[in-house]
Amino acid sequence: MSNDSSEMLPTSKRLNFFERYLTLWVGICMVAGVLLGRWAPNSIESLRGREFGVGSQINAPIAVLIWLMIVPMMMKIDFTSLIGVTRRPRGLLVTLFVNWLVKPFSMFILGWLFFQGLFLPLIGEELARQYTAGVVILAAAPCTAMVFVWSYLTDGDPAYTLVQVAVNDLIMLVLYAPIVGLLVGVSGLAVPFHVLLTAVAVFIVVPLVTGVLIRTVVIRSRGRGWFEQSFLPRLQPVAVMALLATLVLIFAFQADNILNHPLHVVLIAVPILIQVYFNSSLTYGLMWLLRIPHNVAAPGALIGASNFFELAVATAIALYGPGSGAALAIVVGVLVEVPVMLSVCSVCIRTRRWFATAIG
Numbered sequence: 001m002s003n004d005s006s007e008m009l010p011t012s013k014r015l016n017f018f019e020r021y022l023t024l025w026v027g028i029c030m031v032a033g034v035l036l037g038r039w040a041p042n043s044i045e046s047l048r049g050r051e052f053g054v055g056s057q058i059n060a061p062i063a064v065l066i067w068l069m070i071v072p073m074m075m076k077i078d079f080t081s082l083i084g085v086t087r088r089p090r091g092l093l094v095t096l097f098v099n100w101l102v103k104p105f106s107m108f109i110l111g112w113l114f115f116q117g118l119f120l121p122l123i124g125e126e127l128a129r130q131y132t133a134g135v136v137i138l139a140a141a142p143c144t145a146m147v148f149v150w151s152y153l154t155d156g157d158p159a160y161t162l163v164q165v166a167v168n169d170l171i172m173l174v175l176y177a178p179i180v181g182l183l184v185g186v187s188g189l190a191v192p193f194h195v196l197l198t199a200v201a202v203f204i205v206v207p208l209v210t211g212v213l214i215r216t217v218v219i220r221s222r223g224r225g226w227f228e229q230s231f232l233p234r235l236q237p238v239a240v241m242a243l244l245a246t247l248v249l250i251f252a253f254q255a256d257n258i259l260n261h262p263l264h265v266v267l268i269a270v271p272i273l274i275q276v277y278f279n280s281s282l283t284y285g286l287m288w289l290l291r292i293p294h295n296v297a298a299p300g301a302l303i304g305a306s307n308f309f310e311l312a313v314a315t316a317i318a319l320y321g322p323g324s325g326a327a328l329a330i331v332v333g334v335l336v337e338v339p340v341m342l343s344v345c346s347v348c349i350r351t352r353r354w355f356a357t358a359i360g
Contacts, residue, residue: 037255
């Protein structure tokens with residue numbers, strides 16, 4: 001990210017310290033993880049082999065850390081906001097169209113084109129299939145957390161952003177496993193469907209139910225104000241530390257892949273970057289054509305471009321293991337997301353005037 005990236009942001013809107021330098025933290029975690037993977041291979045291998053039951057393929061340390069990340073996110077979602085979905089149905093329909101009918105399939109096409117076509121001589125058939133699976137697993141999971149940051153930076157409607165996230169989370173319960181199973185299967189890799197369903201249950205259903213229950217109990221006992229102003233802020237450091245620890249572990253599990261295939265990191269980033277800009281442009285353009293207000297169009301474009309990488313990482317690890325090419329593809333997506341999403345925010349901010357005549 002360039003030093004003048006602050007010019008992308010409105011003067012009254014800034015990321016907090018952690019969010020602003022997320023790419024740096026990811027880089028530090030990558031280095032720390034790779035060093036751990038090389039210097040303490042036996043300890044890392046021991047962590048890699050810990051599962052929830054024999055044959056479950058759900059890595060226990062990663063699962064616990066991801067719960068610590070995702071549960072606070074789920075607690076922020078007020079599903080009663082769904083009753084307001086009829087206020088601006090066109091914006092939501094555009095978002096859902098791109099997220100579920102365009103995004104995973106366009107990513108599959110790009111993955112197939114680059115990994116199993118243009119880059120095949122450089123990476124080989126097995127890794128080509130792994131990388132295709134990884135980017136599909138990533139693209140099939142719409143963002144749930146950072147989209148609130150991107151929406152804030154572009155003056156998006158927070159209530160409408162919440163509706164978009166809530167609806168996507170509910171749809172993921174039903175469509176994520178079938179879409180991933182279909183596209184990954186077509187890419188040439190076997191998909192143990194029971195493992196995929198288990199991953200959805202462990203990494204969507206469990207944190208979603210846990211978050212809703214905690215939210216309900218705390219609000220009823222202490223009130224919404226205390227919940228939002230005191231309780232949630234206390235959990236933020238836990239979620240941040242869990243995120244960083246997860247990244248260290250993932251990069252430690254991927255140490256050999258990264259060191260043995262540094263060029264592959266660059267190659268994986270190519271279709272991911274194209275997909276981000278394609279889907280954000282498509283969403284934003286459709287919103288403009290339908291004369292949807294900018295404070296709905298901007299977060300719609302951003303949620304269409306970013307990903308729920310925590311779920312994607314957990315799914316790839318559950319299906320193919322923490323040292324797989326699929327997991328590496330998702331790690332690359334994490335590495336590039338923040339600077340890329342800041343550039344999408346910049347475009348949305350600078351084109352706000354295009355929506356001056358839009359009607360609700």
